[in-house]
Every structure is written in C-alpha cells, then in structure tokens.
Amino acid sequence: MASPSAEDFTGAMRALVGNCSVITVGEGQDRSGLIVTSAISLSADPPLLLVCVSRSSSSWPLLKQYGRFGWSSLGAGHQRVAEQFAGFGGVKGTDRYEGAEWETAVTGAVLLKGAPAAFDCEVDEIIDRDTHSIVIARVRAIKETPDAGALIYWNGAFQTLN
Numbered sequence: 001m002a003s004p005s006a007e008d009f010t011g012a013m014r015a016l017v018g019n020c021s022v023i024t025v026g027e028g029q030d031r032s033g034l035i036v037t038s039a040i041s042l043s044a045d046p047p048l049l050l051v052c053v054s055r056s057s058s059s060w061p062l063l064k065q066y067g068r069f070g071w072s073s074l075g076a077g078h079q080r081v082a083e084q085f086a087g088f089g090g091v092k093g094t095d096r097y098e099g100a101e102w103e104t105a106v107t108g109a110v111l112l113k114g115a116p117a118a119f120d121c122e123v124d125e126i127i128d129r130d131t132h133s134i135v136i137a138r139v140r141a142i143k144e145t146p147d148a149g150a151l152i153y154w155n156g157a158f159q160t161l162n
Contacts, residue, residue, distance in 0.1 A: 014155050016154075017152050017153075018038075019039070019074075019150065020073070020152060021036050021071055022035055022071075022078075022081060022085045023053070023059065023069050023070070024070040024112075025059050025062040025066060025070075025109075026062040026065075027066065029094055031062065032058055032059045032092070032093050032096060034057055034086075035082050035085045035086045036051055036052070038051060039071055046139075047142075048124065048137065048138060049119060049136075049137045049139060050135070050137075051071065051134075052132045053133055054132050055131060056131065058093070060133070067123045068109045068120075069121050069137070070105060070110045070118065070120060071118065071119040071121055072111050073117045073118070075115060075116050075148030075149050075151060076148065076149025076150060076160040077148070077149070078100075078112070078115070079160070081099075083158070084097075097110075101113035101114065105140070107140050107141075109121065114148060116150060117143070117144050118143040118144075119137075119139050119142055120141035121137035121138065121139055121140065122138050122140055123137055124138045
C-alpha cells in the first residue's frame with residue numbers, strides 16, 4: 001500500500017488546531033528562532049518537553065550548538081511575533097526579535113515577555129527521524145502571564161483565542 005503524499009498529509013494536518021510557540025535559540029548576534037505547533041509536554045516529574053524541529057531549519061544548527069532554548073507559547077497579541085519567526089517577508093536571524101520584549105532566563109535562553117507560558121529549556125536528548133529531530137528538553141525555569149489568550153494555527157492561518 002502506498003503512503004499518502006506529503007501534500008495530502010500537510011493538508012490533513014491543517015485540520016488540527018495547533019498551539020503556536022516560538023522557539024528561540026542562540027545568543028547575541030548569533031541567534032534565530034522558529035514557530036512550531038509541535039511542542040508538547042512529555043513529563044511533569046521531572047518536567048520535560050518535546051519539540052519537533054526540521055533539520056533544514058536555519059535554527060537547527062544553533063539549537064545543536066548551544067544545547068538550550070526558550071519555548072514561549074504565543075498569546076492573542078503575538079501574531080506579529082509569529083509572522084516574523086515564521087519568516088514572513090524574508091525576516092531572518094536576529095531581525096526576528098525586533099518589535100517584541102524579551103528576557104534572559106536562567107540558562108541564558110531568551111523568553112518572550114507576556115507569553116501565556118514560557119519555558120527555559122536545556123536539551124536532554126535528540127532523536128533523528130527522517131527530515132526532523134525530536135528534541136527532548138529539561139525545563140529549568142517557567143514564566144507565566146495570566147489572561148494572555150492564545151494564538152493558534154488552524155486551516156493554514158494564525159487565529160486568536162481570548
């Protein structure tokens with residue numbers, strides 16, 4: 001039996017509602033980041049997160065090099081951040097951070113101020129599968145912003161929940 005095409009699979013995945021999170025990697029002028037809908041909790045004790053990252057992403061080498069990252073879920077007012085970190089208009093590297101407020105966490109990772117939930121993470125394990133890597137991370141610190149709403153990705157577009 002033949003597998004579904006990548007286009008059919010991608011189209012079907014758009015029917016699922018995904019939480020939008022920004023993954024921030026690197027430091028100083030050597031930083032970038034990306035938007036993911038594939039970030040979930042793995043364990044509460046110890047606190048572990050799981051995120052899937054394409055190895056063709058410009059952020060992938062920085063994630064491997066630094067071994068830490070920030071994971072900030074996006075709130076209802078963060079669509080511009082989502083678009084920049086998704087690379088809309090060709091925005092790359094440190095330019096993705098423009099126009100938003102950031103704070104440095106315990107590990108040195110950068111977290112978005114005002115994120116509904118933000119996690120300071122250290123890479124624990126990386127499992128390569130086809131085009132992506134499954135990154136398991138230990139949570140070192142957490143920041144929360146009550147009533148920030150949520151930014152979701154559904155049907156090929158960003159949408160807000162308040």
